[in-house]
Amino acid sequence: MRTYVIRRLLLVPVTVLLLSIFAFGLVRLVPGSVVDARLSNTMGASAGADPEQRAALEAHFGLDKPVPVQYVNWIGQVFSGDFGDSWLTRESIMDTFARRMLVTAELLFLTLVLYIPIGVGTGIWSAVRRNRPDDYGIRFITVLFLAIPNFWLATLVVLIPLVLWHYALPAPYEQLWHDPGTNLIQVIVPAAVAALSGAAVLGRLARSEMLEVLRQDYVRTAYAKGVSGRVVILRHALRNAMIPLITLIGLVFAEGVAGSVIVEQIFGLPGMGRLLVQSIFANDLPVVQLWMLFFGTAFVLINLTVDLSYAVFDPRVRFQ
Amino acid sequence: MSTASWCGRRCAGARRLLRQHPLGAFGLLIALAMIALAAFGPLISGDPTKLSPDILAAPGGEYWFGTDHLGRDYFARVVAGARLSISLALTAMAIGVGIALVWGMASAYAAGLFDLLSQRVLDMLLAFPGLVLLLLMAQVTGRNWQSIALGMGIIFTMGMVRIVRASTLATLGATYVEAARVIGVPPFRILWRHVAPNIGPPLLVYVTTLLGGAILFEGALSFLALGVPPPNPSWGRMLVESRDYWHHTHLSIFPGVAITLAVLGFNLLGDSLRDIFDPRLRGSG
Numbered sequence: 001m002r003t004y005v006i007r008r009l010l011l012v013p014v015t016v017l018l019l020s021i022f023a024f025g026l027v028r029l030v031p032g033s034v035v036d037a038r039l040s041n042t043m044g045a046s047a048g049a050d051p052e053q054r055a056a057l058e059a060h061f062g063l064d065k066p067v068p069v070q071y072v073n074w075i076g077q078v079f080s081g082d083f084g085d086s087w088l089t090r091e092s093i094m095d096t097f098a099r100r101m102l103v104t105a106e107l108l109f110l111t112l113v114l115y116i117p118i119g120v121g122t123g124i125w126s127a128v129r130r131n132r133p134d135d136y137g138i139r140f141i142t143v144l145f146l147a148i149p150n151f152w153l154a155t156l157v158v159l160i161p162l163v164l165w166h167y168a169l170p171a172p173y174e175q176l177w178h179d180p181g182t183n184l185i186q187v188i189v190p191a192a193v194a195a196l197s198g199a200a201v202l203g204r205l206a207r208s209e210m211l212e213v214l215r216q217d218y219v220r221t222a223y224a225k226g227v228s229g230r231v232v233i234l235r236h237a238l239r240n241a242m243i244p245l246i247t248l249i250g251l252v253f254a255e256g257v258a259g260s261v262i263v264e265q266i267f268g269l270p271g272m273g274r275l276l277v278q279s280i281f282a283n284d285l286p287v288v289q290l291w292m293l294f295f296g297t298a299f300v301l302i303n304l305t306v307d308l309s310y311a312v313f314d315p316r317v318r319f320q
Numbered sequence: 321m322s323t324a325s326w327c328g329r330r331c332a333g334a335r336r337l338l339r340q341h342p343l344g345a346f347g348l349l350i351a352l353a354m355i356a357l358a359a360f361g362p363l364i365s366g367d368p369t370k371l372s373p374d375i376l377a378a379p380g381g382e383y384w385f386g387t388d389h390l391g392r393d394y395f396a397r398v399v400a401g402a403r404l405s406i407s408l409a410l411t412a413m414a415i416g417v418g419i420a421l422v423w424g425m426a427s428a429y430a431a432g433l434f435d436l437l438s439q440r441v442l443d444m445l446l447a448f449p450g451l452v453l454l455l456l457m458a459q460v461t462g463r464n465w466q467s468i469a470l471g472m473g474i475i476f477t478m479g480m481v482r483i484v485r486a487s488t489l490a491t492l493g494a495t496y497v498e499a500a501r502v503i504g505v506p507p508f509r510i511l512w513r514h515v516a517p518n519i520g521p522p523l524l525v526y527v528t529t530l531l532g533g534a535i536l537f538e539g540a541l542s543f544l545a546l547g548v549p550p551p552n553p554s555w556g557r558m559l560v561e562s563r564d565y566w567h568h569t570h571l572s573i574f575p576g577v578a579i580t581l582a583v584l585g586f587n588l589l590g591d592s593l594r595d596i597f598d599p600r601l602r603g604s605g
Contacts, residue, residue, distance in 0.1 A: 011440075018444050029460045147584035149536050151543045152576035155559055159566050250447070258449030262540060276452065277544055280459050288456070292448075299447035 008307055015300050020078075023292035024071050027285045061087065078293070088284040096275065096287070097294065103187075103271035106176060107264070108256050110191035111198070116252065119199035120245065123206025127214065128233055138203070145200035150259055154193045154266040173270055190267040194259035201255065205248055206241070213241040243313045250303045257295060337592075344592020350585025351531075358406035361399035368392060368400035369551045379570050386570045388561070397553035398574050404554050405582065408469050409534035413527050415473025416480055421519070423477070424484025425511055428492065435485075442478055450475050454537055458546045465548050472537060476530050483526055487519040521597040529590035532583040539579050555579050 058064045062073060077084060083093040126138040161167040169189060174182040213219065214237055222232045261273035268274075272291070279287040338345045362368075371390050379386040385394035427435045445453065457471035488511075491497060497514050505513075541547040542556030550557065555575040562571035 015440060015444050018440060022444065026456055026460060143584065143587065144580075146587055147532065147580045149539050149576070149579050149583070151540055151556065152559055152572075152579060155563060155572055155576070158563070159569070159572055162566055163569060254447065254449045258451045261449075261451060261455070262543070265544060276455065277546075280455055280546070292452075292456070295452070296444070296448060300444070303447055 004311060005308060008304060012300060012304060016297055019296040019300065020075060020293055021071070023289045023296065024074060026292070027289040028067060028070075030283060030285070074289070078290075083290055084286045086279075086284055086287050088279070088282045088287070093287055093290055097272070097290070100270060100272050100275050102176075103173075103269055104260055104264070104273060106183075106187050107191055107194075107260055107269060107271060108253075110188055111194045111256050111259065112252065114192055114195035115198045115202065115256070118195060119202025119252075120206045122199070123203040124210050124238065124241065126203070127207045127210035130211065130214075139207075142200045142203050145196055146204070148197070150193060150197040151262050151266060153197060154190065154263055157189060157193055158266070169267065171268060173268060186267070187269065190263035190269060194256065194263050198252070198255045198259055202248060202252060206245060209244045210237065210241045212244075213237045216240075243310070246310055246313065247306055250299065250306050253302050254299060341592040341595065343588045344595075347585045347588025347590075347592065350581060351589050354402060354406055354582045354585060355410075357399060358403040362396070362403055365396040365399040366393060368396040368553045370396075378568075379574075385574045386568070388558075388571060389565055394570065394574060397558060398555070398578050400553040401555040401558060401575060402578060402582070404465075404548060404552060405535050405538050405579075408465065408472065408538050408548075409531050411469040412472035412476055412534050413531060415470060416475075416477040416530075417523065417527060419473065419477040420480030420484050420523075421516075424481040424519075425488050425515065427481065428485045428488035429507065429511065438481075442481060445478050446482075450533070451537060451540055454541060455544065455546060458541055463546065463549050465552075468538070468541065468548060472534055475537075476534065479530070480523060480526060483522050484519050487522055488515050491515045491518045525590060525594045525597055528586055528593055532586040532590070535579060535582050535586070 055064065062070060065073070074084075083097075085092055086096060089096070122138050122142070126135045126142075129135045158169070169186060170182050171186075173186060176183045219232060219237055222236050223229075227236075257273070260271060261276060263269070264271045264273040265277055272295075275287065276291050278284075279291065334345075337348075369392060371392060372387065374382075374387050375389060379394075385398055388394055388397065423438065427438050453475050454471060457475065458468055461467035461471045491514060494514075497510060500510055500514060538547060538554070539556035539559075542554040543560055545557070545560070547554055547556055555578055558575040559572060562568075562575070565571055
């Protein structure tokens with residue numbers, strides 16, 4: 001167990017290092033640069049040709065140095081706690097992230113609160129009632145929600161009340177401590193959309209995990225010795241099915257973030273997902289690469305926690 | 321007579337598929353219909369970019385699906401959207417499978433440091449939501465058809481490399497491969513004759529399910545205005561544009577139904593292929 005934990009912990013810095021190189025490298029590959037944008041924006045098209053101004057701007061953004069030097073400078077700054085400024089808004093990225101993370105955190109929290117019980121609940125229900133009408137019903141709805149794109153679902157959720165009752169969600173976005181009622185309506189609807197799309201994935205996986213457990217010998221033994229169906233399912237099967245479901249937490253989180261990119265855009269929530277799309281459009285490289293590093297590290301740490309807790313709950317993993 | 325025997329075998333297979341996997345047969349039907357629509361639909365549906373004075377016409381009559389805000393035939397646009405979506409998805413899969421076969425087999429066969437490093441890189445990339453990676457890739461490679469196909473291919477190859485590597489490792493350990501090595505069969509022949517056939521089924525299952533994912537990704541990408549640029553019709557962008565004309569509900573219904581149907585078809589087909597090729601799961605469906 002100890003060597004397993006140590007090995008997993010040692011891999012974290014390696015993965016994060018790879019991640020930072022990847023984020024930095026990918027962002028450098030984006031064609032066009034902030035210098036072009038600045039020159040054509042602030043000084044008109046004619047000034048774009050002035051080599052002196054171009055050189056001055058490139059020096060200002062540190063783009064005149066070789067790429068490896070730029071990388072080392074960036075990593076050094078990140079480690080010393082200086083995340084730099086956005087090229088677009090010239091605001092400190094730390095401040096932007098702090099403000100936007102609040103929105104996304106609320107959205108993600110509400111999404112997961114709806115997502116996990118719906119997904120796990122329907123999955124287990126469907127496995128226990130296998131090949132009965134309710135199982136078929138759940139599976140039909142699951143397959144349907146797997147195919148309905150979340151951006152169409154979100155569009156319909158906006159359109160249907162508008163067409164039928166001329167009702168639109170309140171806009172613009174209100175902060176939670178400003179106007180909690182309005183804020184809750186504004187966030188819970190996108191959260192429900194993201195949760196419904198994600199729950200279908202989770203529900204299917206939960207169902208197959210539960211079916212796998214229900215096939216085990218100890219379940220048959222429990223039935224054979226006369227334990228009631230309720231007790232077998234709740235005490236023997238469900239507890240064991242929950243263990244593999246832990247491994248899905250990483251997936252759940254990643255799905256939640258991907259969903260937030262879409263729903264924040266559609267419902268106009270000023271969160272991290274929307275920030276990514278806006279920054280990609282504006283070629284705001286410092287924001288994009290920090291976004292990748294931030295969420296990439298979060299994914300790596302969550303996967304680490306998942307693997308370690310899995311080893312705690314399932315002794316078979318420890319002795320591999 | 322030859323026709324009869326041809327049908328005899330094949331029709332029996334089709335009947336068995338229909339009996340044992342009715343949903344899979346249904347999925348196959350939708351998938352084939354979508355591919356046919358993408359391939360031949362534009363021939364009958366006409367020009368999706370032709371403007372007409374009939375702006376925002378309701379469905380029915382001359383325009384089956386109505387017209388959009390520029391008076392373009394919505395049916396022609398939905399069909400052209402199918403062509404874009406399906407061709408992108410299929411091309412991305414072909415690229416992904418090509419890269420995965422080389423990378424996965426090389427990784428398993430070479431082992432050592434290369435294998436270790438490529439596993440770490442895959443771990444890191446697979447931790448990211450595919451959509452986020454695709455957004456970045458689309459910005460790097462540009463917003464034309466070829467670049468997006470390449471970007472999606474690279475994103476989708478990562479999961480495939482895992483499958484190819486695992487199947488290759490499993491096959492390389494088998495006794496018959498050992499025997500082939502002992503009698504001096506060259507490595508490439510081993511990979512081609514013994515390993516590749518074993519990779520086929522699991523990869524086919526995975527790719528079929530991914531096709532649905534690819535269609536969803538293309539939709540999301542165009543929805544975020546990072547897809548193939550106008551005037552090429554794309555289901556995702558048609559949905560975005562429909563929001564400005566929300567009181568004309570047909571604009572937001574047809575593209576959404578089209579995406580859902582296409583994804584549903586490939587998903588149902590993929591599920592049944594998994595049941596057929598993965599004996600461990602047989603009977604658990």
